[in-house]
Amino acid sequence: MEIRTRTALVTGAAGLIGRGLVTHLLGRGWRVAALDEAPDVDGPGAPAGGDLLRLVADVSDEAAVRRSAREVADWAGRLDLLVNNAGLAGAASGPVEHLSLEDWNRRLAVNLTGPLLMAKHFAPLLREARGAIVNITSTRAHMSEPDCESYAASKGGLTALTHALAISLGPEIRVNAVAPGWITEDDLRGIDHAQHPAGRAGRPEDVAETATWLADAGFVTGQVVIVDGGMTRKMIYAE
Structure with a gap:
């Protein structure tokens, strides 16, 4: 029986978590398509070629996403894992009274519409492989600091999109979130690490390990796994 190398696609591959995902997957024998809005000349993980394909696309541009789907199909002929990691970071947008509609719309376009378009156009490849989607949301979907309305709304929407896709695409495709x-x-x-119940802040590999686990967790779908060192479970009162 032929054993084929599994293929993953990671969006936002040039960012902190994206680089960690690509490096982690390559190190575990996956073929990886690394997609980002701008070309990443120096990496992540390895030079392009062989087990790494570089893709340049804005995930909120449907034509660009459709083109990327054709490129992955031509390169690998299959897709076992889609990690929707692309997103506009920097949660704070300023006071809501001064929040521009342009900023609001752009964050929702990349952080929420992007994952929808990726699922839409890569579903045929994922379905054939009985693959998985992992959306990278944020603890900002569950808790907030001031002035993060557009970011929190986009991540909250992505949390809801996760369980909606899980129901629509199952059982062939499982959909979860980190x-x-x-x-x-x-x-x-030291105080920044010590405030976490786990004793430290997170590292990119913490997210990558969880996403890779979800790729193989065959009885898990529609779920959000919080990877925050316990902070969302910690009660904090001013002294």
Whole structure:
């Protein structure tokens, strides 16, 4: 029996979490299509060719997404895992009284419409492989700081889109989400790590390991796995 290497597609591949996802998957023998809005000259993970395909597309542009689907089909002929990671980071947009409609619409276009378009156009490849979709949401879908309305709304919508797609696309395609908390590669103060019940802030590989687990968790669909070191379970009161 022929054993074929599994193929994953990661959007937002040039960002912090995206680079971690691509590197993690390549290291575990996956073929990876790394999609980002701008070409990433130096990486992630390996030079283009062989097990890595670079794609340049704006996930909110349906024509660009459709073109990327054809490229992946020509390159791999299958798709086992789609990770919708692309998103406009930087949660704060300023006071709601000054929030521009342009900012609101752009965040929803990339963070919410983008994953919908990716699911729409890659569903045939995923269905044939009985693959999985993992959406990268955020703990901002469940809790907020001031002035993050457009980001929180986009991630909350993506959480709802996750269970809607799970019902619509199952049983052939499972759809889940990972909601990261504070993920960084920077040096932090001891107090920044210590406030987490897990004893540290998150790293990109924490998200990548969870997404890879969901790719194989055959009885899990429509779920959101929070990866935040326990912060959403921690009661905090001002002293």
